Amino acid sequence: MPSILSIQSWVAYGHVGNASAIFPLQRLGAEVWGVHTVQFSNHTGYGAWRGQVFGAELIRDCVQGIEERGVLPRCDAVLSGYMGSAEIGAAILDAARRVKAANPQALWCCDPVIGDVGRGIFVRPGIPEFLRDEALPAADIATPNQFELEWLTGGEVTTLEDAKAAVAALQARGPRCVLVTSLRLTDTPEGEIGMLAGEGGRFWRLSTPMLPLSVNGAGDAIAALFLFHRLRSGSAADALAAAASSVFGLLRRTAEAGSREILTVAAQEEFVAPSRLFAPETC
Numbered sequence: 120m121p122s123i124l125s126i127q128s129w130v131a132y133g134h135v136g137n138a139s140a141i142f143p144l145q146r147l148g149a150e151v152w153g154v155h156t157v158q159f160s161n162h163t164g165y166g167a168w169r170g171q172v173f174g175a176e177l178i179r180d181c182v183q184g185i186e187e188r189g190v191l192p193r194c195d196a197v198l199s200g201y202m203g204s205a206e207i208g209a210a211i212l213d214a215a216r217r218v219k220a221a222n223p224q225a226l227w228c229c230d231p232v233i234g235d236v237g238r239g240i241f242v243r244p245g246i247p248e249f250l251r252d253e254a255l256p257a258a259d260i261a262t263p264n265q266f267e268l269e270w271l272t273g274g275e276v277t278t279l280e281d282a283k284a285a286v287a288a289l290q291a292r293g294p295r296c297v298l299v300t301s302l303r304l305t306d307t308p309e310g311e312i313g314m315l316a317g318e319g320g321r322f323w324r325l326s327t328p329m330l331p332l333s334v335n336g337a338g339d340a341i342a343a344l345f346l347f348h349r350l351r352s353g354s355a356a357d358a359l360a361a362a363a364s365s366v367f368g369l370l371r372r373t374a375e376a377g378s379r380e381i382l383t384v385a386a387q388e389e390f391v392a393p394s395r396l397f398a399p400e401t402c
C-alpha cells in the first residue's frame with residue numbers, strides 16, 4: 120500500500136481539501152501524511168468562513184520534521200491542492216523536490232486549484248501564475264478542471280480536439296499524465312459531464328450523468344482517487360475509470376440526501392466498491 124504526503128487545505132466542517140482527500144485514501148488502505156495549508160471553519164464556496172492561512176514556514180517545518188524521521192525514501196507520492204498563498208506553493212514545490220530526491224520513483228500529483236466556470240478565479244493573486252510557471256513543470260500528474268485547463272494553456276476549450284491539444288500543451292511543459300475534470304464539450308450529450316485523461320500520447324474519455332447538485336470537494340476527492348489508482352495500476356485509463364466511478368457514487372448519494380457537503384463518510388463503500396462502473400473509451 121502506498122504512503123502519500125498530502126499537502127492541502129483543512130476545514131473543520133465539511134469536506135474539501137485534505138478533509139475530502141485523506142479519508143478515501145485511508146479507506147483504500149493508503150498511509151497518508153497530511154500537512155495542512157490552511158485551517159478554515161468551512162470551504163470558501165459558502166462565501167463566508169473563518170480561520171487562517173498558515174505561514175509557509177509551518178509547512179516547511181512539518182515536511183522537515185517528516186524528513187528527519189528518515190521516512191521520505193518510502194514516500195510514494197506527493198498530492199497537492201489548495202495552496203492558500205504563493206509562498207506556500209514554494210514550500211510545496213520544495214517538499215516535492217525533497218521527496219523525489221529521497222525516492223526518484225515518487226510521483227507528484229498537483230491539482231492546480233485556481234477556480235471554476237461559475238466562480239472564476241477564487242485563489243489569491245500569484246497562485247495561478249505559480250502553478251503554471253513553477254509547480255506544473257515539476258509535477259508528474261495534473262488534474263485541472265476545464266476552467267483551469269483553459270487558464271493554464273491560454274486558449275478556449277470547446278471541442279474534443281481543443282481539449283486534447285490543451286492537454287498535450289500542458290504535458291509538453293511538465294506533467295506526463297493529465298486528468299481533466301468537469302468537461303462540457305460541443306459533443307458532450309445533454310445531461311452528461313465528461314472527463315479526459317492523457318498519457319504517453321494516448322487519450323481516454325468518459326462521461327457520467329450530470330447530477331442535480333453543485334458541491335465543493337469533489338475535485339479534491341477525484342484527484343486523490345486518480346493518484347491512488349494510477350499508483351496501483353500504472354494505467355491512466357484504469358485510474359480514470361476507478362476514480363470517476365467512485366466519485367459518481369459519492370455524488371449520487373450526496374444528491375439523494377440533498378446535502379450541501381459531499382458524503383465522504385456515509386458513502387465510503389463507493390471508494391472500495393463503486394455501485395456503478397463507468398468504462399473509458401479511447402479517443
Ligand SMILES: Nc1ncnc2c1ncn2[C@@H]1O[C@H](COP(=O)(O)OP(=O)(O)O)[C@@H](O)[C@H]1O
Nearest residue numbers: 235264300301312328329330332337338341366
Ligand atoms: N453535478 C455533478 N454531477 C455529476 N458529477 C459531478 C458533478 N459535479 C462534479 N462532478 C464530478 O466530480 C468531478 C470533479 O468535480 P469538479 O467540480 O470538476 O472539481 P473541481 O471542484 O476541482 O472543479 C467531475 O469531473 C465530475 O466527475
Ligand SMILES: Cc1ncc(COP(=O)(O)O)c(C=O)c1O
Nearest residue numbers: 128162163201335336337338339
Ligand atoms: C478551502 C478550500 N479548499 C479546496 C477547495 C477546492 O474544492 P474543489 O474540490 O471543489 O475544487 C475549496 C473550494 O471552495 C476551498 O474553499
Ligand SMILES: [Mg+2]
Nearest residue numbers: 232264338339
Ligand atoms: Mg479542483
